[in-house]
Amino acid sequence: MIRVIFNRKGGVGKSTLTCNLAAAAAKAGKKTLIVDLDPQGNTTSYLGHSSKDDVVGISEYFESTIAYRYRDFAPIDFVRETGFENLHLVSANVALIDLETKLEAKHKIYKLKDFLAKLAQEFDEIWLDTPPDLNFYTLSALIAADRVLVPFDCDAFSRDALFDLMESIAEIREDHNDGLEIEGIVINQFQERARLPGAAVEELKNAGLKVLSPYISSSVIIRESHQNRTPLVFMQASHKVAKQFEALYASLSRKRRGKKAA
Secondary structure, three states: OEEEEOOOOOOOOHHHHHHHHHHHHHHOOOOEEEEEOOOOOHHHHHOOOOOOOOOOOHHHHHHHOOOOOOOOOOHHHHOEEOOOOOEEEEOOOOHHHHHHHHHHHOOOOOHHHHHHHHHOOOOOEEEEEOOOOOOHHHHHHHHHOOEEEEEEOOOHHHHHHHHHHHHHHHHHHHHOOOOOEEEEEEEOOEOOOOHHHHHHHHHHHHOOOOEOOOOOEOOOHHHHHHHHOOOHHHHOOOOHHHHHHHHHHHHHHHHHHHHHHO
């Protein structure tokens, strides 16, 4: 199973969701891989690694598709260990920015799909974190993925852009990846006692969008987990928000098993 977390809007918590849902998968015993496709490298940092070290990652893989460097590397050679059991990483760095134009010019849009298809033989689950833009790397991820999760932070700007985003994903599915499924909307940074977030979520439901539960609550402990470079699921498993991540992952797993049985 390959999942991508995507929204064009920044600040909706893509990296936080990716790392914590993948951590929940790893905690459940799944051999799990996270691929960071964002030049900012927030996911790489969150998992305790530096985007400026000398360990090869996704930039070096993409470089190997247009140059002779790293041509003798197998896909697994671009994967690094993390300090967390069952959780592995393909890191990102700012070199992705300079590579993008070259990759587009040489039509390498399906290379990530080939790369992940081989890694899917090694891992039970693969999670992709994307930049806040529908660029080469995000499109590559959507072409390669089985499922897409869309974070929603209950902001008016997110709501207004969400319907356009759904149309873009539908177009990508039609043109490039007919197996891609919108798994649902993940409600992130939810404030239960505030009126506007609840109203925004109800509007999505009334529009027929698939809103997943439980919602992920807003909490300062998320910033603490970023600072500690440890997903909350591992840092403080007893916290309410950590339990929400685990419950959301369990819900996704149950739905997947139910579809297989059907």
